[in-house]
Structure formats: C-alpha cells, structure tokens
Amino acid sequence: MTSYDFLPELSEGAVKPPVFLTSTFAFKGAGELAALIQTAHDNRGGKSNEALPLIYSRINHPNAEIFEKRFSLWNGSEEAAVFASGMAAIATTSFAFLRPGDILLHSSPLYGGTEDFFARELRTFGIKTASFSAESDYSEIKKIAKRACRRGPLRMIFVEAAANPTNVLADIEACAEIAEEFSSGKRKAITVVDNTFLGPLWLNPFKHGADLALYSATKYIGGHSDLLAGVVEGKAKMISRLKSARTRFGNIAGAFTCWLLTRSLETLKLRMTAQVKNARRVADFLRDDRRVEKVYYPEFFEEDSNQNRLYEKQCSAPGAVVSFDIKGGRKTAFRFLDALKFFKLAVSLGSTEPLAEHPATTTHYGIPREKRIRLGITDKMIRLSIGLGSPYDYIFDLKQALDEAVRDRRARQLR
Structure with a gap:
C-alpha cells in the first residue's frame, strides 16, 4: 500500500x-x-x-x-x-x-x-x-x-x-x-x-x-x-x-x-480503528446518561431487529459517527453545543479532531421540516464525529456540556 x-x-x-x-x-x-x-x-x-x-x-x-x-x-x-x-x-x-x-x-x-x-x-x-x-x-x-x-x-x-x-x-x-x-x-x-x-x-x-x-x-x-x-x-x-x-x-x-x-x-486503517475505539466509549457514555433520550449507533440496534441482522451481515465495525437526541429540544441542543470545549462546532466528519453539529439546522436544513421529522432528524438531534484524542477528554467535555445545558434549562423553568 x-x-x-x-x-x-x-x-x-x-x-x-x-x-x-x-x-x-x-x-x-x-x-x-x-x-x-x-x-x-x-x-x-x-x-x-x-x-x-x-x-x-x-x-x-x-x-x-x-x-x-x-x-x-x-x-x-x-x-x-x-x-x-x-x-x-x-x-x-x-x-x-x-x-x-x-x-x-x-x-x-x-x-x-x-x-x-x-x-x-x-x-x-x-x-x-x-x-x-x-x-x-x-x-x-x-x-x-x-x-x-x-x-x-x-x-x-x-x-x-x-x-x-x-x-x-x-x-x-x-x-x-x-x-x-x-x-x-x-x-x-x-x-x-x-x-x-x-x-x-x-x-x-x-x-x-x-x-x-x-x-x-x-x-x-x-x-x-x-x-x-x-x-x-x-x-x-x-x-x-x-x-x-x-x-x-x-x-x-x-x-x-x-x-x-x-x-x-497510509494511516487510514490506524485512524479509523482508533476512532471506532473512541466512538464506542462515547456512545456507551451517552446511552447511560439520563439526559440523553436516544443514541443512534449501529451497535445499539435491538438484538432481534432487521437492522441488527444487517449490521452483522454487512459491517465489521460500527464507525465513528454517533448521533443522539438530547432531552429538551432545540434550545437545549443549542445550549449543549455552545458549551462544548474540545468538540468543534462544525459540519463535516471523519477527521482527527472531534466535531459536533445540529443536523436539522445545518447539513439537513434543506430537507422540508415535515420530512425531516418523519425521518427522525428532529430539533433535539446532535451528530458527533469522534476524533483521535483521548476518549476521557471527549466524555468530560460532553458531560460538562450536558450539565450546562440542563442547568440553564432548569434555571429558565424556575423563573
């Protein structure tokens, strides 16, 4: 090669x-x-x-x-x-x-x-x-x-x-x-x-x-x-x-x-392998966090589902893109994104650095709203591209951003 x-x-x-x-x-x-x-x-x-x-x-x-x-x-x-x-x-x-x-x-x-x-x-x-x-x-x-x-x-x-x-x-x-x-x-x-x-x-x-x-x-x-x-x-x-x-x-x-x-x-296999390893840890963290409604990641398909059968048939690993729904909707999603430190707020994916975006208002904005919602691309969805850094840094960043987003939401509710 x-x-x-x-x-x-x-x-x-x-x-x-x-x-x-x-x-x-x-x-x-x-x-x-x-x-x-x-x-x-x-x-x-x-x-x-x-x-x-x-x-x-x-x-x-x-x-x-x-x-x-x-x-x-x-x-x-x-x-x-x-x-x-x-x-x-x-x-x-x-x-x-x-x-x-x-x-x-x-x-x-x-x-x-x-x-x-x-x-x-x-x-x-x-x-x-x-x-x-x-x-x-x-x-x-x-x-x-x-x-x-x-x-x-x-x-x-x-x-x-x-x-x-x-x-x-x-x-x-x-x-x-x-x-x-x-x-x-x-x-x-x-x-x-x-x-x-x-x-x-x-x-x-x-x-x-x-x-x-x-x-x-x-x-x-x-x-x-x-x-x-x-x-x-x-x-x-x-x-x-x-x-x-x-x-x-x-x-x-x-x-x-x-x-x-x-x-x-020359480094494609090394990079993608490391990114998947990091993504699995990030996905596990998000799935266990009560402030996250749903995580979209191939390894989390229901065991007896057709999607899981396709995953086992077609794929050898789940990739390094992790999407999730945050509880609270668009305002909470934006507060979460604004609070991130390590993750860069940018479209694109697959690079060495971690990226985060809000699909409904960026990459998929041009799709009619009714169709977006029908496809599951709602205002509460966030897409992450996992990089080559420490997964512990990524999880720390996601946790503090979730803390900030939920804290701000609760403060608004108490007013």
Whole structure:
C-alpha cells in the first residue's frame, strides 16, 4: 500500500511521490501527440478500459493515477476515479448513467446536499426520483420501485450504507437484486452505495452486489479537514465511463489534493480503528446518561431487529459517527453545543479532531421540516464525529456540556 504503483527511479529516486504541478505534458513528436489525442477522443464515451494517456491534467495526472490505484486495493475494485468533492462524484455518477425520463430510486435520509441535488437539479434535466425509508426490506423497496416505474424505467438505486445522520443501514443486497430484476435491454439498472460513513474499512459494498461505491474523500479518507475530494470505485468499464464524463465536466481533483489523499491512505486503517475505539466509549457514555433520550449507533440496534441482522451481515465495525437526541429540544441542543470545549462546532466528519453539529439546522436544513421529522432528524438531534484524542477528554467535555445545558434549562423553568 505505502509504495504501490510508484517507482522512485522515475522521480530522481524520491521515496515518496512528488507533487506533479503541471497543467500539460510535453511530447517528443507531433505524430505521437496526434495518436494519443485520437485515442483519448475515441474513448469519450468510456468505450475502452485502457488507461488514459497523460496529455492534460483535466483528463488525468500522475498524482490522481497513484491515488486511484492505491485506493482500489482496499475493496478489491478494478478501478477508481477521483473527483474534486464528494458532491462532484455524486453529480458525475448521476449524469453519466442517467438520462431524461429515467427513474432514480434512493434511500432516505441521505446527506442533505445529496437529497437537494436529487430533488432539485436532476429533475430540471427530466430525471425522476422516488425514495424509500433506509430501513425498508426487500418487499417494501420492490413495491415502491414498481410504483415508480409507472413513470419511467428504473436505472439507478442509490443508498447510503449508513444513513446520515441516523446511522440506519440500507440493505445493499436487496437493492442489488431489485436493480437486476428491473434491468431491461442493453441499459442495466445499477446499484450505487455512498460508503462515506463506514468505508472503505468497515463495509465492502461489492460483497453485497453493489455496482459502484462512492465516498466523500473529504471525510475519513482525507481524514485531516485539509482537503475536498470524492472518489468512486467499481468495474473498469463503468469507471472508464465516469472518467470520460469527468474530463468533460472538468471536476478531477488537483495534484496537491491527490498527493494529500495518497499520504492519508497510509494511516487510514490506524485512524479509523482508533476512532471506532473512541466512538464506542462515547456512545456507551451517552446511552447511560439520563439526559440523553436516544443514541443512534449501529451497535445499539435491538438484538432481534432487521437492522441488527444487517449490521452483522454487512459491517465489521460500527464507525465513528454517533448521533443522539438530547432531552429538551432545540434550545437545549443549542445550549449543549455552545458549551462544548474540545468538540468543534462544525459540519463535516471523519477527521482527527472531534466535531459536533445540529443536523436539522445545518447539513439537513434543506430537507422540508415535515420530512425531516418523519425521518427522525428532529430539533433535539446532535451528530458527533469522534476524533483521535483521548476518549476521557471527549466524555468530560460532553458531560460538562450536558450539565450546562440542563442547568440553564432548569434555571429558565424556575423563573
């Protein structure tokens, strides 16, 4: 992993890949350049699985190639494509595989930006959407798919492996089976899994039938809150199609971003393992605190529930995002957040530092209130991203913030 697909002798003996800060690449002769341009031009639709030549950094560049090849090792995928952000990965995947009149069926809740993109942007291009609860089983999803197909052909099922911010798990195998059943002709319905919360360590979507797995690489993969990126992995033919679309849209991640991502891959397992260890302790503390109404964490699913069966089937660890409902509602939640010392009040997750946010007024604000409440994203919910610090510091901070929030609430009640 730490040296895969890089030869030091090609870069003056450098042990680590340098940053290739160039927009274009020189050639020895006009004939050579013309031949490569023709190859790239003929593959505009992703018809060939051959690697794109190094011509211009909007098409590809060495730092992107190194990261993509190393990242594909984690889940054993054939290829990967890196993008300028997680939303760039989602948007490009959508436009590469969907056409006007097609149906996109997705789980809910999703990250608010994804929900908004599906609801607003795709519909302006004639792409129709339908949704199902992330907790739905095979029969429920199929029923909704049948109803949706009255409006057009089903071409994509999109799910978050663990829903943001409720941690509800989607049944990937059921979605893949339904996509296969609804495929017709030359155009296959595909299953796309946003694996940001649990991947690539704790869940491998391809073991359960997914066609593509995508990530906001800004989160755990980058892991240091110092970059924006996205990545999609899957079969070579599908990734070639994505790379062709990426060239046209111009949303490949830059050289320095890819260099940072490659650096971060070397510590990904160490970081995610330590974060899960800390998250388990934080989740246990919150579950035992009487001021907390409910904790949303995969290890806390009821033993005989379908969610617990999915967790045991699909996941090897619960991840490091812990959401919970605080007793008292929005005002108490805000007082709690304002009282935090170690946790930073910020959107995003997966970094070395601990972060806290209020989903209903930040990441999921764009979802209509009635739908948010129906999905469990209420004003009393708080989402935590657990970092690499001492779990005792985190628990101390959460306890003092709970003390402050409840003390202030009681004082107001006595007035």
